[in-house]
Amino acid sequence: GHNLGINLGSAVARCHLNVVDMIQENLQEKQHARHLLLICKGQVEIATDLVRLAAERQGRSLKIMMGSTFQEDKTDHHSFNLLKRIVLCMERGDILVMRGLDEIHGSLYDMLNMSYTSFGEQQHCRIALGDHDMLAQVHSDFRCIVLQDASQLRKADAAFLNRFEKHAVGIRDVVTDQVQQQAAQLLVRWAAEAVSPAAAGQQAAGSQTTEDGLCQ
Numbered sequence: 001g002h003n004l005g006i007n008l009g010s011a012v013a014r015c016h017l018n019v020v021d022m023i024q025e026n027l028q029e030k031q032h033a034r035h036l037l038l039i040c041k042g043q044v045e046i047a048t049d050l051v052r053l054a055a056e057r058q059g060r061s062l063k064i065m066m067g068s069t070f071q072e073d074k075t076d077h078h079s080f081n082l083l084k085r086i087v088l089c090m091e092r093g094d095i096l097v098m099r100g101l102d103e104i105h106g107s108l109y110d111m112l113n114m115s116y117t118s119f120g121e122q123q124h125c126r127i128a129l130g131d132h133d134m135l136a137q138v139h140s141d142f143r144c145i146v147l148q149d150a151s152q153l154r155k156a157d158a159a160f161l162n163r164f165e166k167h168a169v170g171i172r173d174v175v176t177d178q179v180q181q182q183a184a185q186l187l188v189r190w191a192a193e194a195v196s197p198a199a200a201g202q203q204a205a206g207s208q209t210t211e212d213g214l215c216q
Contacts, residue, residue, distance in 0.1 A: 019169055023054040026165060027095060027143050031123070035112060035144040037164035039153060044099060047147050047169040055095050060141070063089050067100025076130060079104050083127060086111075090125075093139030099147040105160065111136075112144065112163050 019038075026033050038047045048064060055062040065085065068078070082104055089096040090111065105112065107128040116123040116138055123138040146164065148156060 019167055020050050020054050020057075022167055023051055023145075024057060027054060027058060027060065030140055030143070031114065031116070031138075034114065034163065034165045035146070037146045037148055037161065037166045039148050039150050039166060039168045041150045041168060041170035044147055044149065048097065050169060051095070051097055051145055061092065061094045062097065063094045064097045065099075065101060067102070074103065079107070080129065083107055083129065087127060087134075087136045090136050090138050090142050093141030096142070096144045097147065098144065111138070112146075112160075 023036065023038075026036050038051070040047045052062055063085075065082065068074075072078075082101065086096060086098075086104075086108065109128065110116075110125040111127070114125075116125045117135070118124075123140070124135045125138055126133050127136050148161075150168070153161075
């Protein structure tokens with residue numbers, strides 16, 4: 001049993017990827033790399049903290065925009081205000097983190113696709129504002145990161161997902177020590193057994209398959 005635990009921890013350590021380094025690399029590529037989509041396995045705050053750490057390492061400005069669940073915010077006026085804030089981020093060269101802003105993704109089609117137009121030394125892209133379009137200036141440092149809940153991934157449009165460089169983010173990305181990783185996995189297993197002992201083995205097997213797929 002002890003040897004099995006050590007082997008399990010080693011497998012987790014090998015599968016573990018330093019997501020912060022990958023985020024930093026993407027940010028440094030600027031307009032030569034696609035924007036990022038972080039698939040969140042669990043708390044979204046983990047992905048937000050990792051992006052914040054990567055931004056701090058580079059001394060970059062970070063802006064986080066989250067969607068609203070209030071019905072009164074599902075208006076054209078609210079969407080217009082969101083787009084104005086995004087345009088400012090693009091002009092300043094901020095790192096923009098978006099989550100739950102599906103209602104304005106259509107307006108940001110060219111930005112998310114990085115379909116920019118050059119005027120002299122400046123880059124611009126089209127922003128759709130209702131029946132009208134505007135050209136927004138895109139600073140060379142501007143990067144966009146979209147957070148996507150893994151549980152909602154199957155509902156996402158495939159064409160939308162294909163625009164991004166994608167990485168999966170979970171609790172193991174903030175647990176880098178091998179012993180801590182092993183302890184974290186054991187805690188997950190114990191919690192599953194406490195809830196449903198009969199299903200624990202099946203859940204562990206399914207979880208391992210999913211993790212392998214996300215750690216390509």
